[in-house]
Amino acid sequence: MKGTKKMKKTDKRKGKKKMWVAILIAVVAGGGLLAGVLADAPGRREIAELTFAPVDFKNLKDGTYIGEYKGTKSHLRDTKVEVTVSGGEISDIKVLKGAVDKDGKPVKMTNDQTVDDLFGRSVKSQTLQVDVISGATVTSKSHLKALENALMQAQEKQ
Numbered sequence: 496m497k498g499t500k501k502m503k504k505t506d507k508r509k510g511k512k513k514m515w516v517a518i519l520i521a522v523v524a525g526g527g528l529l530a531g532v533l534a535d536a537p538g539r540r541e542i543a544e545l546t547f548a549p550v551d552f553k554n555l556k557d558g559t560y561i562g563e564y565k566g567t568k569s570h571l572r573d574t575k576v577e578v579t580v581s582g583g584e585i586s587d588i589k590v591l592k593g594a595v596d597k598d599g600k601p602v603k604m605t606n607d608q609t610v611d612d613l614f615g616r617s618v619k620s621q622t623l624q625v626d627v628i629s630g631a632t633v634t635s636k637s638h639l640k641a642l643e644n645a646l647m648q649a650q651e652k653q
Contacts, residue, residue, distance in 0.1 A: 541568045542633045547643050552621040555580045555649040561591075562645025564637045572637045578645040588614045588642065594634050605630035610638045617642065 542564075563575045574593035579586050594602045594610045601609035608628045613635050616625040623643050627635035 547623040550646045560645040560648045562641040564640040574641040576641045
């Protein structure tokens with residue numbers, strides 16, 4: 496009987512110890528996540544407030560142009576795109592830095608959409624004022640700003 500009581504006490508202590516370790520891990524992980532979100536907040540706010548200049552999609556000169564977006568508050572969402580204009584129209588947009596995997600393929604975001612889908616809407620409607628990817632607003636806007644910067648270079652001056 497005594498051995499059984501002693502074993503039960505030891506098991507209870509081990510169980511309490513495991514519970515406290517799990518709680519400590521959860522608190523540390525939650526604190527780290529919160530710290531990351533708070534540290535990124537100024538950069539997210541900066542991108543959310545971006546505005547876009549009108550781009551004349553019908554007046555683009557042929558060539559290859561590099562456009563970038565570099566945040567001033569955070570560089571977490573800096574982007575870089577390469578835009579090719581042929582025959583006065585956009586023939587290719589390649590993401591060099593941003594929402595791409597290590598092989599350069601677009602990363603799927605909400606509803607399996609990629610920045611390629613976003614750029615496709617922009618080219619089709621001939622404006623940067625397009626619906627962003629829901630759930631990826633900040634990422635969408637930083638990529639559109641990089642596209643804008645490339646297209647501003649491609650606009651023929653009158």
